[in-house]
Amino acid sequence: MNLFSRGVRNAFRNTIRTSSIVIILALSIGLTIAMLAARQAVTDKIASVKSSVGTTISISPAGFRGFEGGGTALTSAQLAKAAATAHITKVTQMLNDRLSANNTSLQSAIEAGVLGQRFGSSSGTDTVPQLPADTNTSSSTDTTVTTRSFTPPVTVTGANDLTGTAAFGGSTAKITSGSSIDASSNEDIALVGKALAAKNNLSVGSTFTAYGATITVKGIFDTGTTVGNGGVIVPLATLQRLSSQAGSVTSAVVTVDSLDNLSSTTTAIKTALGSAADVTNSQDLADQTVQPLESVKNISLFSLVGALVAGAVIILLTMMMIVRERRREIGVMKAIGASNVTIMAQFIVEALTLTVLGLILGTLVGVAAASPVTKTLVTNSSSSQTQSFGGAPGGSLPSTARPAGGPGLRTFGHANSQTLGNITASVGGGTLALGVVAALCIAIIGSAVPSFLISKIKPAEAMRSE
Amino acid sequence: MLDVQNLIKTFRTEGDTVTAVDNVSFTVAGGEFASIVGKSGSGKSTLLALLGALDTPTSGHIIIGDDDIAQLRDRALIEYRRSRIGFVFQSYNLVPNLSALENVMLPMEYAGLNPTERRKRAKKLLDQVGISDDKQVRKPGRMSGGEQQRVSIARALANKPKLILADEPTGNLDSENGKMVFDLLHKLAKSEHTTILVVTHDLDIAGRTDRTFRLVDGKLQKKK
Numbered sequence: 001m002n003l004f005s006r007g008v009r010n011a012f013r014n015t016i017r018t019s020s021i022v023i024i025l026a027l028s029i030g031l032t033i034a035m036l037a038a039r040q041a042v043t044d045k046i047a048s049v050k051s052s053v054g055t056t057i058s059i060s061p062a063g064f065r066g067f068e069g070g071g072t073a074l075t076s077a078q079l080a081k082a083a084a085t086a087h088i089t090k091v092t093q094m095l096n097d098r099l100s101a102n103n104t105s106l107q108s109a110i111e112a113g114v115l116g117q118r119f120g121s122s123s124g125t126d127t128v129p130q131l132p133a134d135t136n137t138s139s140s141t142d143t144t145v146t147t148r149s150f151t152p153p154v155t156v157t158g159a160n161d162l163t164g165t166a167a168f169g170g171s172t173a174k175i176t177s178g179s180s181i182d183a184s185s186n187e188d189i190a191l192v193g194k195a196l197a198a199k200n201n202l203s204v205g206s207t208f209t210a211y212g213a214t215i216t217v218k219g220i221f222d223t224g225t226t227v228g229n230g231g232v233i234v235p236l237a238t239l240q241r242l243s244s245q246a247g248s249v250t251s252a253v254v255t256v257d258s259l260d261n262l263s264s265t266t267t268a269i270k271t272a273l274g275s276a277a278d279v280t281n282s283q284d285l286a287d288q289t290v291q292p293l294e295s296v297k298n299i300s301l302f303s304l305v306g307a308l309v310a311g312a313v314i315i316l317l318t319m320m321m322i323v324r325e326r327r328r329e330i331g332v333m334k335a336i337g338a339s340n341v342t343i344m345a346q347f348i349v350e351a352l353t354l355t356v357l358g359l360i361l362g363t364l365v366g367v368a369a370a371s372p373v374t375k376t377l378v379t380n381s382s383s384s385q386t387q388s389f390g391g392a393p394g395g396s397l398p399s400t401a402r403p404a405g406g407p408g409l410r411t412f413g414h415a416n417s418q419t420l421g422n423i424t425a426s427v428g429g430g431t432l433a434l435g436v437v438a439a440l441c442i443a444i445i446g447s448a449v450p451s452f453l454i455s456k457i458k459p460a461e462a463m464r465s466e
Numbered sequence: 467m468l469d470v471q472n473l474i475k476t477f478r479t480e481g482d483t484v485t486a487v488d489n490v491s492f493t494v495a496g497g498e499f500a501s502i503v504g505k506s507g508s509g510k511s512t513l514l515a516l517l518g519a520l521d522t523p524t525s526g527h528i529i530i531g532d533d534d535i536a537q538l539r540d541r542a543l544i545e546y547r548r549s550r551i552g553f554v555f556q557s558y559n560l561v562p563n564l565s566a567l568e569n570v571m572l573p574m575e576y577a578g579l580n581p582t583e584r585r586k587r588a589k590k591l592l593d594q595v596g597i598s599d600d601k602q603v604r605k606p607g608r609m610s611g612g613e614q615q616r617v618s619i620a621r622a623l624a625n626k627p628k629l630i631l632a633d634e635p636t637g638n639l640d641s642e643n644g645k646m647v648f649d650l651l652h653k654l655a656k657s658e659h660t661t662i663l664v665v666t667h668d669l670d671i672a673g674r675t676d677r678t679f680r681l682v683d684g685k686l687q688k689k690k
């Protein structure tokens with residue numbers, strides 16, 4: 001029997017109180033650990049998003065809103081001027097167009113779906129609702145079309161460079177059969193997305209018609225996204241010729257040699273192009289993308305501090321209550337020769353016992369809660385972010401350049417929250433160590449004031465009879 | 467052995483000042499068994515608390531051996547409470563979640579005695595005050611008042627003090643248990659040459675001590 005075992009034993013003098021305190025502490029420590037893990041996960045994610053977006057600058061015509069219209073296409077001449085800027089390693093120019101039933105033999109691989117019906121049928125560029133080829137316009141008896149059927153068009157992207165991810169809407173594409181095409185050529189050749197190929201029974205060597213020309217499939221690619229796999233990619237010159245848009249470019253992606261030169265190059269290009277183009281660099285985009293994560297980081301920090309403070313306050317109040325209750329006993333200990341330090345140490349052991357129990361239970365809570373809490377935080381804040389994107393003019397969003405089938409703007413937020421939502425938090429050694437430190441802080445703060453109270457109790461307290 | 471000179475203790479409460487111990491002087495020889503009697507509120511407990519260094523006097527001297535307790539500070543005071551005196555309280559004041567044995571071992575632990583020695587001595591003391599082995603492991607809540615007070619006497623003796631201060635040790639006990647506790651104290655005073663100062667209401671008990679001091683409103687009236 002010594003000071004230490006007495007401290008531990010005293011922690012269990014009132015089992016009901018001990019259990020409640022331990023549970024509350026466990027929740028507070030669990031939350032602290034979960035928040036530490038969330039913060040770590042989010043920090044890692046931000047770093048990985050920022051490093052993955054690379055050093056690119058997106059250029060799109062000013063006011064351009066993808067297939068929703070707006071803006072005047074840029075010209076290759078303008079871009080050549082921009083490309084003259086220093087530090088640029090590559091300029092990928094792209095022209096996007098849409099093929100509908102009246103100018104291609106291809107059928108879209110993308111089902112319109114409920115949203116497609118809703119948005120597509122009211123789409124500004126698509127004034128004539130497209131009826132599926134197999135349903136004949138047999139409404140000879142009907143004069144009014146009751147159900148407006150809509151088939152998404154096939155997106156065709158003309159690009160002068162296929163080496164990066166730009167032509168594939170930012171996704172990394174794999175050629176699953178055949179081979180890539182020479183993007184600088186002017187031949188009637190194409191790469192088709194996996195889904196589109198399947199829908200139209202296309203394989204390497206097959207042909208399809210578009211703009212009245214016969215185009216040969218040279219390769220099939222897989223981007224891993226439904227929208228990307230539904231597209232067609234042709235050399236830029238080919239598309240400019242076939243769609244009678246000589247020299248037009250709807251977007252360009254400039255690759256800069258290093259992150260350090262990104263912002264200066266962006267400014268230079270902005271100056272070169274003036275008001276004709278919206279210029280955004282990948283880090284700006286990354287910043288926008290990780291903005292919800294930054295807010296999660298803040299939320300997790302506040303919750304972390306809040307949970308810690310709550311834990312410390314709980315222990316503090318508990319220990320103050322215990323010291324008050326045992327005033328007389330403390331007086332007796334002093335009367336029989338205990339020093340203040342000895343008594344304080346015993347009470348600190350008691351506080352530590354409660355905290356360690358809370359820590360053990362709290363670690364379980366934290367480990368169990370880390371991932372769900374992180375997911376919830378990220379999903380909630382990125383979906384609120386999506387809403388604010390929806391309401392804002394989308395001209396500056398370079399993502400419209402992706403070979404997307406549906407209304408590009410609206411899919412952005414979705415894709416965004418999907419990427420960010422794909423986040424897992426795990427409680428690692430570092431987080432646990434921090435959790436232990438946090439628990440120790442709780443115990444120390446929680447013991448400091450009671451210790452002071454202990455030092456103030458007179459041994460004569462033992463004389464009081466109740 | 468104990469020399470008290472012009473001891474004064476005043477309490478200040480909301481403007482009011484109460485002089486609980488009013489210029490008290492007396493001496494007690496080594497091995498003497500003395501009692502303090504007086505009406506409720508006459509200052510008996512306050513005087514005992516001053517002698518036991520549980521409280522500090524407003525003025526005066528308490529000389530034990532070569533030390534003036536009234537002048538001692540911090541560590542010396544703790545040392546004094548720990549090994550020079552033993553306190554017995556009216557309401558026993560045992561630590562409720564420690565067994566009788568552990569309660570008796572506590573002051574020895576504070577004094578730095580090793581665990582085996584503590585246990586050995588605690589057992590011996592409990593045997594002496596008549597607490598059987600099976601009761602030694604019991605917690606105070608499961609002992610009678612008389613038993614608890616005997617444990618508390620054993621605790622007071624733990625560090626072999628030269629002076630035992632007992633504040634109404636029989637106050638909560640029936641006459642039979644009271645007598646047993648008193649006899650125990652009496653026997654100790656004689657066999658161990660321990661000085662004992664006992665506060666009591668019971669004039670019968672006071673009459674059987676070597677000397678009796680009477681307190682009236684904080685002032686000492688020497689009897690006999």
Ligand SMILES: Nc1ncnc2c1ncn2[C@@H]1O[C@H](COP(=O)(O)OP(=O)(O)OP(=O)(O)O)[C@@H](O)[C@H]1O
Nearest residue numbers: 477478479484486505506507508509510511512513
């Ligand atoms: N801590 C204190 N603060 C203020 N007044 C006190 C304090 N302790 C004692 N007193 C006062 O000092 C006086 C003496 O009290 P004390 O407890 O010494 O009396 P007592 O002789 O032991 O009485 P009893 O026989 O009832 O135990 C009383 O008037 C009491 O109210």
Ligand SMILES: [Mg+2]
Nearest residue numbers: 510511512633
């Ligand atoms: Mg009293």
